[in-house]
Amino acid sequence: MSEVPSHARPSEPKVAVPATxxxxxxxxxxxxxxxxxxxxxxxxxxxxxxxxxxxxxxxxxxxxxxxxxxxxxxxxxxxxxxxxxxxxxxxxxxxxxxxxxxxxxxxxxxxxxxxxxxxxxxxxxxxxxxDLIVDGATFCSALDPFTADDALMSLDQLSRLHAKSAFLGGAGWIRPRAAELAKMTYVTPEMLQELLDGPRGDNLLPDVRSAQNLVAAIKALADRDGARPQFLIHGDAHAGNIFRTTEGMGVIDWQLLQRGGWALDVAYHINAVLPVETAEAEERRLLDEYLAMMRGHGMAMPDAEEAWAQYREGVTYGYYLWSITRRVDPPVIVQFTDRLGRAVMRHGSFGLLGIS
Known part of the structure; x- marks a missing residue:
């Protein structure tokens, strides 16, 4: 993977924030x-x-x-x-x-x-x-299918972020988003069930399409995740937040920057960017490659089986995030909820979290 230059600190002028x-x-x-x-x-x-x-x-x-x-x-x-x-x-x-x-x-x-x-x-x-476009970059669409090789390049970028997790020691302003999502009340279980009963849940089994199960699962995941080593993670790394340059891929949209387990990012990313069949065939290899990257950055990581278990649980985060999403184009919501929900089914994520 090619090296990436460091970034200069932007100015912070003391002027009014525009509203229009x-x-x-x-x-x-x-x-x-x-x-x-x-x-x-x-x-x-x-x-x-x-x-x-x-x-x-x-x-x-x-x-x-x-x-x-x-x-x-x-x-x-x-x-x-x-x-x-x-x-x-x-x-x-x-x-x-x-x-x-x-x-x-x-x-x-x-x-x-x-x-x-x-x-x-x-x-x-x-x-x-x-302007990245003028500088020669192209943006991926949220609906663009990645190849496994594409995902490997974007995982390289995420690993570079995760490897800087020592930054969290002095950054209390970076919050545990999964824990906060588990406590939020602006989408009630009744509202969530209505969303899941729509097209976004068409290919999902009843137990995964259940708002009651999903709410219980995100709470269980947040509890487990908060007890694990915390990493600096992106939190929303779908294809629409990736750009390409002649040197390689990059990442945009940092509005969900957070602290959490590495698996929240990795499981979400792989299952959001890859078609279901590709994810199923390639995810174990991609996870192993990611773990090798992290160890190459000097990070202590769990062994292969423990990492696989955290990955299988972690896909619940992405599924919940897209299940509650409303203000995005419907085709994007349907695709991501479907891909991530089918990953939850494939991995038995709710059962791993103690939800039956």
Whole structure:
């Protein structure tokens, strides 16, 4: 696997976090935000290139500075959203803090952030990055099938993240997401059952399609996972959060950055990116390759059988995450819930967690 350069720390200008797309593309505001990048040259012109609206908005734009310098950026944040969506602001703060605090210590491919704008009191933030597409990268689609060789390359990137888990010692702000999901109440068991009764659960057996079983399983997994060694993990490493460059793969979208067992990331990743038949045929080999990578990074890892057991339990995390998802395109939700739910069936994950 090719080496990855270290990342510079982005600036953190003390300006207001924009609430609208118009505010984010305002030349006067961008002049302040990009001052360190431009050496103080004012923004003379801004051209909007592309806007992608999911929960957060990503806007690609080109800037011309007063001294003639031209550059392309991508800004990500909650723009033009309702009050309910704005409550997701802490995840944007988490992502900004990833770029400001974690990315500089990593040797993995991530976007180059040039500035983060954070309002910690209001718990809102935006991140301004170099435009990866202009720099030659291509983004994978959430529905793109990976090959096993593709998964091996993306697991290499995850192993580089996991190997930096000593960072957690001084980072109480990175939370155990699985434990928090197990305690959340905004999706009730009744609501979850209604979701699972829809197309996302069509190929799943009744015991795996049961909200009662799934809620019990994520609680059992959180308890077990919290008692194991904690790693720095991505938490949402599906294909839509992977990009490709001529040098190799990289990882985006750090809004679910968390501490947890390595298996939460690995089991989710393999079963989300690979078609079911490929995952079934290749997952044991890929797990062994991942464990070898981690040992190569100097990390103590469980033996093959204990790792396999943690992997088989850990796929429950990804299944739960996608079972409760609502604000994503339905075909994406259906594919990931199906792939991960069928992995839960294949591995008997609920039974391993003591749920019958």
């Amino acid at each position: 797309l118009a505010e984010a593309l305002d030349p006067a505001w961008l002049t302040q935000v990009l001052s360190e990048y431009s050496g103080g040259s004012a923004v003379a012109a801004v051209e909007q290139v592309e806007v992608i609206r999911t929960v957060a908005t990503k806007v690609r734009f080109a800037v011309t500075f007063a001294d003639g310098l031209m550059a392309n950026f991508c800004l990500k944040g909650l723009l033009d959203v309702d009050a309910m969506t704005a409550r997701g602001g802490p995840t944007c703060v988490l992502e900004a803090d990833f770029y400001g605090k974690v990315a500089p210590v990593l040797d993995m491919r991530v976007p180059t952030a040039v500035a983060t704008v954070i309002d910690r009191e209001a718990q809102q933030a935006v991140t301004v990055m170099r």
